[in-house]
Amino acid sequence: MQIEKYKIDTHNQSLIKEHQRKYEFLSAGVKDSEKILQKLIDFQVAIPSWALGTGGTRFGRFSGGGEPRSLEEKIEDIGLLHALNRSSGAVSLHIPWDRPKDAAAIRTLAAQHGLRFDAMNSNTFQDQPGQKHSYKFGSLQHVRKEVRQQAIEHNIEVIRHGIELGSNALTVWLSDGSCFPGQLNFRKAFQNTLDGLQQIYAALPSDWKIFVEYKAFEPNFYSTTVGDWGQSLLYVSKLGPKAYTLVDLGHHLPNANIEQIVALLLMEGKLGGFHFNDSKYGDDDLTVGSIKPYQLFLIFNELVEGMDARGMDHTKDLGWMIDASHNVKDPLEDLLQSVEAIMLTYAQALIVDRKKLTEAQQSNDTVAAQEALQDSFRTDVRSLVAEARLRAGGALDPLALYRSEKVREHLIKERGAKTVATGL
Ligand code: PSV
Ligand code: MN
Numbered sequence: 001m002q003i004e005k006y007k008i009d010t011h012n013q014s015l016i017k018e019h020q021r022k023y024e025f026l027s028a029g030v031k032d033s034e035k036i037l038q039k040l041i042d043f044q045v046a047i048p049s050w051a052l053g054t055g056g057t058r059f060g061r062f063s064g065g066g067e068p069r070s071l072e073e074k075i076e077d078i079g080l081l082h083a084l085n086r087s088s089g090a091v092s093l094h095i096p097w098d099r100p101k102d103a104a105a106i107r108t109l110a111a112q113h114g115l116r117f118d119a120m121n122s123n124t125f126q127d128q129p130g131q132k133h134s135y136k137f138g139s140l141q142h143v144r145k146e147v148r149q150q151a152i153e154h155n156i157e158v159i160r161h162g163i164e165l166g167s168n169a170l171t172v173w174l175s176d177g178s179c180f181p182g183q184l185n186f187r188k189a190f191q192n193t194l195d196g197l198q199q200i201y202a203a204l205p206s207d208w209k210i211f212v213e214y215k216a217f218e219p220n221f222y223s224t225t226v227g228d229w230g231q232s233l234l235y236v237s238k239l240g241p242k243a244y245t246l247v248d249l250g251h252h253l254p255n256a257n258i259e260q261i262v263a264l265l266l267m268e269g270k271l272g273g274f275h276f277n278d279s280k281y282g283d284d285d286l287t288v289g290s291i292k293p294y295q296l297f298l299i300f301n302e303l304v305e306g307m308d309a310r311g312m313d314h315t316k317d318l319g320w321m322i323d324a325s326h327n328v329k330d331p332l333e334d335l336l337q338s339v340e341a342i343m344l345t346y347a348q349a350l351i352v353d354r355k356k357l358t359e360a361q362q363s364n365d366t367v368a369a370q371e372a373l374q375d376s377f378r379t380d381v382r383s384l385v386a387e388a389r390l391r392a393g394g395a396l397d398p399l400a401l402y403r404s405e406k407v408r409e410h411l412i413k414e415r416g417a418k419t420v421a422t423g424l
Helices: 005-028 033-042 071-085 103-112 145-165 186-202 229-239 258-267 293-309 331-350 354-362 366-377 382-391 398-404 407-415
Strands: 046-048 090-092 169-173 209-213 243-248 271-276 319-322
Touching: 005 382, 005 398, 033 331, 033 382, 071 090, 071 103, 071 331, 071 398, 071 407, 090 319, 103 145, 145 169, 145 186, 169 186, 169 243, 169 271, 186 209, 186 229, 209 229, 209 271, 229 243, 229 258, 243 258, 258 271, 258 293, 293 331, 293 366, 319 331, 331 366, 331 382, 331 398, 331 407, 354 366
Parallel strands: 046 090, 046 319, 169 209, 209 243, 243 271, 271 319
Antiparallel strands: none
């Protein structure tokens, strides 16, 4: 299904007066609003191919209907999101869940929707039908060489798919670890993993990056072989200049100070990208900004400050990806909400009065520092983000248009009520 341009225009016409009133009021108080608008227009977030269907938990899964049955339909869905918000112009693929049969055709289809391919994801956390060796006791860390070799080859295959699609990064998330004390020799597991990553690194084209994603727990519950940002940083430092750490917001122990982690990784030139989501307890994979919006703001505040300090390009020097799962919501509505939350938070970080904040920090004025941050966080920037969307050709209110066009109903009619998308 597609939403034609004239429908977006009609929708915008019906909201334009009210929008202009709000935008004029806001922009009068925002410094450099035109520059900020351009940054918002340029900023794109990659949609994960595994998040277009209903997720689930280990207790069950409740399908919502109309889920994409193929990679082509997934790209169509992401194209739809992008047509509505003009900020979802990239796809992140998981192999083998979404192995392209005809890469050239997939690349063309994506381009028709204005989409490019962001980081490719490998999967050595599940056994696939017909797979020779099991990953039950890990992949790159495994005590047996043939299992490690199989995992290395899989990652190299993922790089090959990525080259065909025009991607330039590989994200490696390993579920490797142990469930019980004594199960694993930590040092050997680390060394095996490093050795495997080195072989994968050697297969990267010269303009590619490898992102090493860390996670504190799950599915292993005693130790994880890439358990935190320190361990990831250790691997990527040993690997070389094309290796970076990837931060998934749900992969920390409770109350971790993620904004500080981000600041230091950026300082070291080793922050590669993000998996955005939100959580209350663990790796809950909830809608971005739904639980801890202030934490997200503090993270973006460090990102903007740190990227500017290093002269980085906000749009392409880091990989911006969503990694979420939807158990009770329509996945497309959830993704629209997540992208909106990211854009709003990015905008709030862009309007922070850096001079005021630096002065407050330099004079140990804690109150003024807090005020500088909260002044931005408490600013309603919705009309700024909407104006960027409008100028980019998107809808003033993507979610409202999605609903009034009855997109899900159309998709159910087209694809059926019982389709199941690939993914977890
Ligand atoms: C693991 O929890 C993870 O965050 C990794 O990024 C995986 O690729 C993704 O989720 C799969 O659901
Ligand atoms: Mn992730």
